[in-house]
Amino acid sequence: MSKVLVILETAGGQLRPHSLPGITCAAEIARATGKPLHLLVLGAQPGEAAQAVAAAGYGAAAVHTLAAPELEPFTAEAWGDAIVHAARTLDASVIGGTASSTLRDALPRAAAILDAPLVSEVVKVKSGDTFVRPISAGRALQDQKVNSGTFFFTARGTEFEHAHPTGAVPVQALAAAAVSTRGAQVKGVQKTESSRPQLTEAKVIVSGGRGMREGANFKILEQLTDLLGGALGASRAATDAGMVPADLQVGQTGKIVAPELYFAVAISGAIQHLAGMKGSKTIVAINKDAEAPIFQVADYGLVAKWEEAVPQLVELIKARKG
Ligand code: FAD
Numbered sequence: 001m002s003k004v005l006v007i008l009e010t011a012g013g014q015l016r017p018h019s020l021p022g023i024t025c026a027a028e029i030a031r032a033t034g035k036p037l038h039l040l041v042l043g044a045q046p047g048e049a050a051q052a053v054a055a056a057g058y059g060a061a062a063v064h065t066l067a068a069p070e071l072e073p074f075t076a077e078a079w080g081d082a083i084v085h086a087a088r089t090l091d092a093s094v095i096g097g098t099a100s101s102t103l104r105d106a107l108p109r110a111a112a113i114l115d116a117p118l119v120s121e122v123v124k125v126k127s128g129d130t131f132v133r134p135i136s137a138g139r140a141l142q143d144q145k146v147n148s149g150t151f152f153f154t155a156r157g158t159e160f161e162h163a164h165p166t167g168a169v170p171v172q173a174l175a176a177a178a179v180s181t182r183g184a185q186v187k188g189v190q191k192t193e194s195s196r197p198q199l200t201e202a203k204v205i206v207s208g209g210r211g212m213r214e215g216a217n218f219k220i221l222e223q224l225t226d227l228l229g230g231a232l233g234a235s236r237a238a239t240d241a242g243m244v245p246a247d248l249q250v251g252q253t254g255k256i257v258a259p260e261l262y263f264a265v266a267i268s269g270a271i272q273h274l275a276g277m278k279g280s281k282t283i284v285a286i287n288k289d290a291e292a293p294i295f296q297v298a299d300y301g302l303v304a305k306w307e308e309a310v311p312q313l314v315e316l317i318k319a320r321k322g
Contacts, residue, residue, distance in 0.1 A: 001035060001036065001091075002035055002091050002092065002093035002094075002149075003035055003036050003037070003038045003061075003090055003091060003092045003093070003094075004026050004027075004029050004030040004033065004035050004036070004037050004038065004092065004093075004094040004095075005026075005038050005039075005040055005086065005087060005090060005092035005094070005095045005096075006019075006022055006023050006026040006037070006038070006039050006040065006060075006096065006097050007022075007040050007042065007083060007095070007096070007097040007103060007106070007107070008022075008023075008039055008040060008041050008042075008049075008053060008097065009097075009098075009100060009102055009103070010041055010043065010046070010049035010052075010053075013048035013049050013052060014049060014052055015049065015052060015053050015056075017162065017198075017201055018098050018100055018157050018198070018200050018201070019097060019098055019100075020058075020098075020162035020163045021098050021155055021156075021157040021158075021159070021160035021161065021162060021163075022096065022097035022098030022099075022103075022154075022155045022157070022160070023037075023039070023058050023059075023060075023163035024155075024160040024161050024162065024163045025096070025098075025122055025125060025153070025155030025160045026094070026096060026097070026153075026155070027058075027059050027163065028125040028160075029094055029125055029128060029153070030094075032125060032127050032128035033094065033128035033129075034128075035093070035094065036060075036061040037059060037060045037061060038060055038061055038062055038063075038064060038090060038092065039053060039058065039060045039062070039063045039064065040063075040064045040065075040066065040083075040086050040090075041053060041063060041064070041065050041066075042065075042066050042068075042071050042079060042082050042083075042086075043065075043067065043071050043072055044067065044068070044069050044071055044072040045067060046065040046066065046067055047065060047067075047171075047173075050063050050064075050065045050171045051171060054168060054169050054170065054171045055165075055168050056165035056166070056168075057165060057166045057167045057168055057169040058163040058164070058165065058166060059163065059166045060169055061169065062169055062170050062171070062172055063169060063170070063171045063172070064086065064090065064171075064172050064173070064174055065171060065172070065173045065174065066082050066085065066086050066173075066174045066177060067173070067176070068082060068176065068177060068179040070179045070180060070181050071179060073186045073189055074102055074106075074186075075181045075184045075186060076105040076106045076109050076184075077109070077180065077181045077182040077183075077184045078179050078180060078181045078182075078184075079102070079105075079106035079109075079110075080106050080107075080109030080110045080113060081110075081113075081177065081178070081179045081180055082177055082179050083095065083106060083107065083110035084110050084113045084114055085174070085177035085178070085179070086174055086177075087110070087114065087150075089174055089175070089177075090174075093149055093150045093151075094150075094151060094152075094153065095107070095110065095111075095150075095151075095152050095153075096122075096152050096153035096154055096155065097154065097155070098154065098155055098157045099120065099121050099154035099155060099156050099157060099256070100157070100200075103154055104120070104154060107152050107154055108120075108152075110152065111151075111152040114150060116148055116150040116151050116152055117146055117148050117151045117152070118151065118152040118153065118154070119131050119133060119144050119146060119151065119152070119153045119154075120133065120153070120154045121133050121134055121154060121155075121156045121256075122153050122154065122155045122156065122159075123141070123156050123159040124159065126143065129145055129146045129147075130143055130144065130145045130146075131143070131144050131146070131153065132144075134156075134275070137252050137271045137272055137274075137275045138252070138271070138274065138275035138278065139271065156256055157200055157256065158200075158256055158257065158258035158279050159279075190245070192245050192247055192248075194232075196225065196226070196230070196231045196232065197229075197230070197231050198231065199231045199233055199247075199248065199250065199255045199257055200255055200256075200257060201231075202230050202231035202257070202259050203229075203230065203259050203260045203261070204225075204228040204229060204230030204231070204259055204260065204261045204262075204263075205225075205230055205231050205232075205233045205250070205257055205259045205261070205262050205263065205277075205280070206221050206224050206225040206228070206230055206231075206232060206233065206263040206265065207221075207232070207233035207234055207235065207248075207250055207262070207263060207264055207265065207267060207277070208221045208232075208233075208234055208235070208238055208243070208244070208265050208266055208267070208306075209234070209235040209237055209238050209264070209265065209266045209267030209268065209273075210235065210237035210238055210241065210266065210267075210268075211265075211266025211267070211268075211287070211288070211306065212238060212243060212265070212266050212306065214243060215242065215243040215244060217243075217306075218232070218234075218243060218244055220306075220310050220311060220314065221263075221265060221310065223314050224263070224310060224313060224314050224317070227314065227317045227318065227321070228261070228317070230259070230261075231259075232244070232248055233248050233249075233250040233255070233257065233277075234248045234249055234250065235249070235250070235251065235267045235268075235270075235273050236249050236251055236253065236254065236272065236273070239254075250273065250276040250277050251272045251273045251274075251275055251276035251277070252271075252272040252273075252275040252276060253272065254276055255276060256275075256276050256277075256279075257276060257277050257279075257280065258277075258279035258280055258281070259280050259281070260280075260281045260282065261280070261281065261282050261284070262277050262280035262282070262283045262284070263284045263285075263286070264277070264283065264284070264285045264286070264287075264294050264298070265285075265286045265287075265306050265310060266286070266287060266288075266306050267285070267287070267294055268287070268289070268292050268293060268294060269285070269292055269293035269294025269295070269296070269297065270293070274293075274294075274297055278297050282299045282300070283297055283298045283299050283300070284298060284299065284300045284301075284302070285297075285298035285300070285301045285302070286301075286302045286304060286306055286309050286310065287301075287302075287303065287304075288303065288304060288305045288306075289303075290303045
């Protein structure tokens with residue numbers, strides 16, 4: 001019987017938590033179609049991570065591994081080949097995972113090779129072939145029906161619960177595949193070292209925009225972030241200007257986040273930024289322009305210059321904490 005196959009991401013021998021909502025979405029598709037759920041761990045040496053995943057099971061029938069040195073560091077080319085190989089070998093007809101920057105890159109490539117459609121950013125599974133997804137930068141939701149035996153999907157991580165451990169399942173290694181980076185070369189990897197939580201996992205996010213003017217001014221936002229145990233984010237204008245690293249970008253073309261508390265400091269609230277954070281439970285906006293669109297989505301708005309408001313807020317929180 002054909003399968004639902006979820007592509008997982010791992011680091012340091014462990015499953016990356018942002019893969020868990022993708023499993024939940026896939027499990028819903030598996031239930032709706034009556035197909036079994038299978039998990040796939042890719043990498044140069046995926047064995048240890050696969051064992052950790054298999055110990056938790058997550059409602060799957062089995063965990064598969066596909067090992068190839070070309071799979072690390074990540075290139076969409078090599079991962080695309082590997083996903084196609086796994087889908088063919090396992091007879092998977094529904095293939096997907098969480099809409100992370102990695103899978104948003106690799107899954108469309110695999111779908112194109114198999115000439116299969118891809119439903120991106122699924123926010124709800126209506127049935128085995130009909131899905132709800134945002135369009136027009138999140139301004140509207142669309143029902144999308146798939147008319148193809150084989151299809152791919154990416155699931156929006158903020159819209160599905162994290163899959164829960166259900167008990168151990170077997171690990172099966174797939175035979176080596178012809179995996180190629182097709183000439184793509186990774187020239188270097190710049191990792192942001194941070195003790196803060198991942199943006200997509202954080203309960204509190206403090207984001208700064210172009211109005212912060214320069215990178216050094218983010219120090220005060222970092223203080224606020226650390227007092228609240230949160231993650232630092234930014235608008236694209238701030239990352240494009242090099243104030244902070246690109247992987248802090250929140251929005252349509254950055255990270256989609258939905259924390260309990262989101263601070264937007266000196267961010268105007270362009271539709272592409274809102275697309276990445278308007279699902280946050282409580283939004284606090286600090287902007288000197290009372291007409292800034294961010295105030296239309298904010299639960300709490302403060303018309304003020306950040307230079308005055310944020311240091312005061314930091315001192316108040318410090319005083320409260322004692
Ligand atoms: P601005 O719009 O310039 O706003 C700066 C704000 O700071 C203003 O409201 C101003 O009043 C305020 N301000 C200035 N000084 C102070 C001060 N001293 N104190 C308080 N407030 C102050 N953007 C994203 O963020 N994420 C995305 O993923 C994204 N994807 C995009 C994809 C596409 C295809 C396109 C076309 C655009 C995308 N953008 C994205 C860009 C987006 O359209 C906006 O340009 C961007 O979000 C603006 O960033 P900003 O709010 O920081 O800057």
